[in-house]
Amino acid sequence: MSPSLREEFESHNRLLVGGERPLTPEELAVWSRGRDLLVQRALARQQPVEGSRRRRHPRARARLSAHLAGCGSAFTDDVGFGGLSLRTTRRAALRRGDDAYVKLKWAQRSIFLEGQVAWIDGARIGLAITRIHPEDEHALQAVVCAGLSSAWES
16 A cells, blocks of 8 residues: 555544544545555454464454443453454343444444344453444444554554
8 A cells, every 4th residue: 555545544544433524435435445455464464363263354452431231331352343342340141142232432432333242251242243334333443443553564
């Protein structure tokens, strides 16, 4: 990616993360190209854990405030395009396969999503995202991209 395209992508990514204004269709197209290149680089750097499947989407460490419906306060350990890991302040009455509704807070915006519980380990819950509004999806992907910025260097 050329330095100017990277700078343009990063500028658009900051707008998405901050929620200051929606991107124009042209800006969204540039951001999408940059996102896809960054994801390719990040996935190429990931070392699969023996015995596990290789992720289709990268994950980034990110601590976002969250609210898990029926459980209360939580925060994320990591987020990805297709899922996230939550840490709750108390044990949730959820089981693997249950639907879960989450509100994430990042900067001045809220991201609402619906997911399915993929795993539970005490107060930690893994969710596979099943429904998310396109604008919220772009914002979540921008948060992930911000956490993957070191992949540009590879």
